[in-house]
Amino acid sequence: MKLEKYSFGMGDRFAHQGEAQLKAVLKAKERGVTITPVWNKSYREHKTVNTSPPELRAEADAAVKALAWTDPYRVDADHITMDTVGAFIESSDFFTMDVANYIGKSAPENVIEDFVERRRKYIGDLFIPGISEQFSVTEDNLRYTAGKFLLAAIEAGKLYAHIAKAKGEDNFIAEVSMDEVDDPQTPVELFFILSALADYHVKAQTIAPKFSGRFNKGVDYVGDLQQFEKEFEEDILVIRHAIKEFGLPENLKLSVHSGSDKFSIYQPINQLITKHDAGIHLKTAGTTWLEEVIGLSEAGNEALELVKDIYSSALGRFDELCGPYAAVIDVQRDRLPSAEEVSSWSPDKMANTIRHDQQHPDFNPDFRQLLHVAYKVAGEHGDRYYAALAKYSDIVSVHVTGNLYERHIAPLFLGRG
Structure with missing residues (x-):
């Protein structure tokens, strides 16, 4: 199962707006841009309003049938862990694997040393095509990065293998979420994180890194826009290079979480994905x-x-x-x-x-x-x-459709403010 170039996560707390949401995606298609709708809901959200994952699948299926949508669509088990994934296995085909809690917790020393040995060839100057800055990698850098991120990659590998065993490796899409942490990952850190995901056989098709600034729920981005643009473009280029270096899925792309209402970053994102012919997954939730x-x-x-x-x-x-x-x-x-x-x-x-x-x-x-x-x-x-x-x-429903199309989809995917 392969995730398409452009995809759009749509949260619906109470499972009543599936058709209204899909109408926004249909408007984009009428204007020449095909976007894969992804209905997403987390374990916490299900528990809060007393719903279950099969209800989200039923909502998505019903909307698709009612509006005669014939293109792909997905149902996302959002921010799942090994403790919560079980309830989502049958009804979901997109799994956002949240391993942020493992970032900063060290893997066993021998595992770190093995990682350092596997990446020893990168010690020295590291050049990422398209990034003018030349990065310097030392053995200490490698060991520090492994100490901070390797356990998260290992956990992602366990979770991915668990899902693959239950569903079959070709029957789901994997996303790795590392956004709910304090500091953004540097280009070098992201490069070696992706190498570790490859080591542990995680065929991620999207990754959600941490960006600078505040991604507060329901309101606009708060931060330095130029810094965000720099990080976003560097992440595109790191991913592109890592795909070739480590044999990751060729459609691996960036995912932006808490993307609802981040109006000020949509134009820069549109310009950068156009410039680099890159894909994007943007996840919205409470805006509906x-x-x-x-x-x-x-x-x-x-x-x-x-x-x-x-x-x-x-x-x-x-x-x-x-x-x-x-x-x-x-x-x-x-x-x-x-x-x-x-x-x-x-x-x-x-x-x-x-x-x-x-x-x-x-x-x-x-x-x-x-x-x-x-x-x-x-x-x-x-x-x-x-x-x-x-x-x-x-x-x-008029408000739901208008909000998703006019304020989110049009500026992000069509470049129209």
């Missing part, structure tokens, strides 16, 4: 849930009251909801309106406060980020929330 909330807000009536109730509860459970996402949100409590204030808001005021329009005077990124992690509260409303989605599906 937030569009549901915007649609329900605009619907008014009992749907607006439901949104207000969700916010009020989230405000009172701030630490509980924000704690698990502390590394990927930045919510300033003093910039959040009180529940009493929000109780009097109109449909437009609520929608404009949530909608990611940075030029609108009502937009509040802190409010938006808190709601991003408050999907747990919506799930607790159960039938009340699902009934609102069903009743106002026409309003909600």
Whole structure:
């Protein structure tokens, strides 16, 4: 199974927006760009809203059938580990293997020494075609890199082998996730990480490295854009070189996680993948849930009251909801309106406060980020929330499709802002 050049991860917390999401991808195809839709959902998200992996597969299959989609599509077991992969084996064909917890933990000394010996020929000047900087590799560099990343590669190998044994090696797509760490990997580190993945027979088709800056949930990229561009281009070139050096899958490409709403990086990414004729996988998640909330807000009536109730509860459970996402949100409590204030808001005021329009005077990124992690509260409303989605599906679906196409797909894949 081979992942296509362009792919787009679409999270759907409550499994109601599959068709609306696929319509955004269909719009791109009508304009000449074919993108593989990948429905993604993590173990944590399933557990939070009490769903199961087969439900995500059913949603994807139903959307594809309803819209007569004939191109490939995938279902991603997002951020799985050896402890959580079992529930996803049957229904998924894309596995995002999260080995970030093993980064910085040292492999056995003899394993590190074996790695150093295998890579000894790279000691000295390392030249990556396309990168003007010439890198210097010492034995100490090799040993340090192995000490930091080798155990993660070993764990990826175990997880990959486990999935391959259950599904057959040609029946799934593997992604390696190393983005949820403190520091970005250097070009040299990424080169040797890829060599280690090859050593442990991980046929990864995408890899999600860490980039500089903040990739906070639901809001734009915060950081040095020039530095991001430099890292992104260097990673493309390192991957291209590593494919040849280590026999990795020829379609191996970069994956950008927490890619929802990172509007400022889409144009640079588009320019670089065009320049290098490279593929890309961008993973979105909570942006669809937030569009549901915007649609329900605009619907008014009992749907607006439901949104207000969700916010009020989230405000009172701030630490509980924000704690698990502390590394990927930045919510300033003093910039959040009180529940009493929000109780009097109109449909437009609520929608404009949530909608990611940075030029609108009502937009509040802190409010938006808190709601991003408050999907747990919506799930607790159960039938009340699902009934609102069903009743106002026409309003909600327009927002979901428009958001994914206009704000994400068009600038990223078509180069249109």
